[in-house]
Amino acid sequence: MLNLDLSLFEITWYSVLDIVLVAFLIYQLYNLIRGTIAVNILIGMAVIYALYFVVKWSNMQLLTGILGYFKEVGIIIVVVVFQQEIRRFFLLVGKNASLQRNKAWWQYFFGRAQDEKNNYTRIKPIIDACKILKQTRTGALIVFAKYYDEQFYQNSCEVMDARISKRLLESIFQKTSPLHDGAVVIAENKIKSASCILPLTDKVDLPPQFGLRHRAGIGVTEANEATAIIVSEETGEISYAKQGKVKMNISFAELEKLLNKDF
């Protein structure tokens, strides 16, 4: 008679917690790779993995050997191929524990009114600049980085370290300006750099009118703790990217709200 050891299936609070945590991690990973080319890569890897078991079961020695090599170096392939996603995942984990976040909580209780007032004076030049850029159909990409990662931004940028002003932003993006190509990066309440070349998103489900400027604006928010304003040269529309997602054609009131929250 079949003798099942039921103690193996004993459910404790810890095993429930274990399952919930694993489900949560899988959900977060799914959110990170949803809509990106990483999904196709993952499916490709799963197919090779399944194929390996089929050929092994069918006793096809040569194919088993070849696919076996892929299986053995699987973890290295995963780390190399999903470099960006792993980076984003750790950013997500670290985000809530960061000192900046704690500071935000502190300000929430003790300095909110003052903070909002200060914030309006901080974001006003940016909104005013966006109004002009929209009116004149001048393409622009403005990135707000929570932490200015020098290695990431300075390699491809023109270092500025300047006070934020409407006229400076306007002149940077003027078509005749030598700095107009690429993005402006704002951090620590300063224009830190201009003419930055940013990583492009590899999302496959973007609107067809999105070209390189929009792809770079979305891409930078996937790989970094950053948000981005994209002004379309073609339509003058303003889009706002955050955590790899984009809000299209937003109004200035909406932009003000978003900047108030994120900047």
Ligand SMILES: Nc1ncnc2c1ncn2[C@@H]1O[C@H](COP(=O)(O)OP(=O)(O)OP(=O)(O)O)[C@@H](O)[C@H]1O
């Ligand atoms: N990797 C990059 N990082 C930052 N900026 C970039 C990058 N690639 C292109 N750009 C900027 O985007 C401009 C080209 O934009 P493109 O027309 O392809 O974009 P778009 O998303 O269609 O926007 P638009 O609606 O303004 O035309 C370039 O002139 C350059 O300023």
